[in-house]
Amino acid sequence: MNAGHQTTRRLAAKAGKPICRSCKDTLSRNYASTAAAAVQTEDQVSQHIPPVAQTSSQTAYGVNAGVVLSRPPQITRDLHxxxxxxxxxxxxxxxxxxxxxxxxxxxxxxxxxxxxxxxxxxxxxxxxxxxxxxxxxxxxxxxxxxxxxxxxxxxxxxxxxxxxxxxxxxxxxxxxxxxxxxxxxxxxxxVEHEAVERPMSRITEADKKNDVKSLNRALQRTLYLLVKDKEGRWMFPQDRLQKETLKEAAQRVLEYAVGVNMNTWVVGNVPIGHYQQDYAKSLKTDAGLNELGLKTFFMKVRIMAGQANLKENQFGLKDFKWLAKEEIQKEVEQDYWRSIKNMLAER
Structure with missing residues (x-):
């Protein structure tokens, strides 16, 4: 529609005179578009979605990659x-x-x-x-x-x-x-040389000494690796997620935390659980976001051979233990335990 036609349509509308059909259809389309834009804006307000321009007021959670490293049972369970x-x-x-x-x-x-x-x-x-x-x-x-x-x-x-x-x-x-x-x-x-072969004991030297750093204990149970961070808290190894997948992050966390002298296998590409930690006060990030807390997503990993070594760890870890499920409950914080307990095997 040219400029002269638009001017004629506006004058006719003010004078209350009838207008042509094409002009009427154009007005209907314009009104519908304006109404749709107004409804969309109201929906955004009702859903508390901030405008794109107000980046400084956005809130978010930081994302961590955690590792649940386990050693499966080596012998059959104890008899009931x-x-x-x-x-x-x-x-x-x-x-x-x-x-x-x-x-x-x-x-x-x-x-x-x-x-x-x-x-x-x-x-x-x-x-x-x-x-x-x-x-x-x-x-x-x-x-x-x-x-x-x-x-x-x-x-x-x-x-x-x-x-x-x-x-x-x-x-x-x-x-x-x-x-x-x-x-x-x-x-x-x-027949003196035909001695009866005696079965190996189910109780090892590590069991007798209660050596929680040894993988040669509690052979009938699943053991999990727990580490002690800078603040003295016991937890699974974890670190901030970078430009990588969770599976790649799990491999990196293990290498940086407990060394390279372990043969491990990451089971699957999706996490088996998560833990949410809320800050008492939100923190401002470099991207201008208000970080409300951390969400740690745990990947399941199995150890095939080797042992943990904290000498060259890059996270400032102080100690480590290999513990069964009920032993972990005694070491970690209660809110942490409530989030991880369903990820652990009973035996």
């Missing part, structure tokens, strides 16, 4: 008391199944194997390699239930009895000078 008692029950059930068969079912009469069976049956008082002394044909055969708190229900005691039975030659109770003793002594000399 019920599981240990059920194991003994299964052993004795197996013994009862063996009772109907005589030794001749297994060994021919008057053979070396038969004589060894006779010797061991006197020591075991049971036909099978059971735990404890049980006479299936005696007057107390019915009384084979294990009482609550009895030593027979303890797993370590059961293992020791099985090993003791396996190491028994059967010649220990024979009178000296007997033919059976002589034969068993010869047999013992022949």
């Amino acid at each position: 008391p019920f599981e240990s008692a059920f194991f003994l029950y299964q052993r004795r059930l197996n013994e009862r199944s063996a009772l109907p068969f005589t030794r001749y079912f297994y060994y021919k009469d008057r053979t070396p194997a038969d004589r060894e069976w006779k010797r061991k049956i006197k020591q075991r008082l049971t036909p099978a390699r059971d735990i404890g002394r049980y006479k299936g044909y005696g007057e107390e055969a019915w009384n084979d239930e294990v009482l609550v708190g009895a030593k027979e229900s303890e797993f370590n005691w059961q293992v020791e009895r099985l090993l003791e039975d396996a190491e028994t030659t059967g010649a220990e109770d024979q009178p000296p000078g007997s033919s059976e003793t002589t034969n068993s002594a010869v047999t013992q000399k022949k």
